[in-house]
Amino acid sequence: MAEMNILDKSGDIRLQFDKVNEAEVEAARERFNEYKSRGWMAYKVDSQGKQAEVIYDFDPSAERIILQPQMIGG
Numbered sequence: 001m002a003e004m005n006i007l008d009k010s011g012d013i014r015l016q017f018d019k020v021n022e023a024e025v026e027a028a029r030e031r032f033n034e035y036k037s038r039g040w041m042a043y044k045v046d047s048q049g050k051q052a053e054v055i056y057d058f059d060p061s062a063e064r065i066i067l068q069p070q071m072i073g074g
Contacts, residue, residue, distance in 0.1 A: 007068040032058040
């Protein structure tokens with residue numbers, strides 16, 4: 001199972017999907033693309049949660065993906 005975390009002002013939404021189930025992967029891809037189209041940032045996190053990498057396209061092989069709105073400030 002893989003996990004996609006969506007972090008927003010209301011908290012953390014956790015979506016799990018089976019990486020071998022095409023329907024679940026496609027549903028996760030659509031959700032990912034929905035947030036990316038709004039300008040959100042996406043990160044692929046390693047299995048230990050210690051190394052993150054910015055991603056621009058959905059990676060169905062990722063163990064965990066985190067989505068969050070871009071930070072604005074100065």
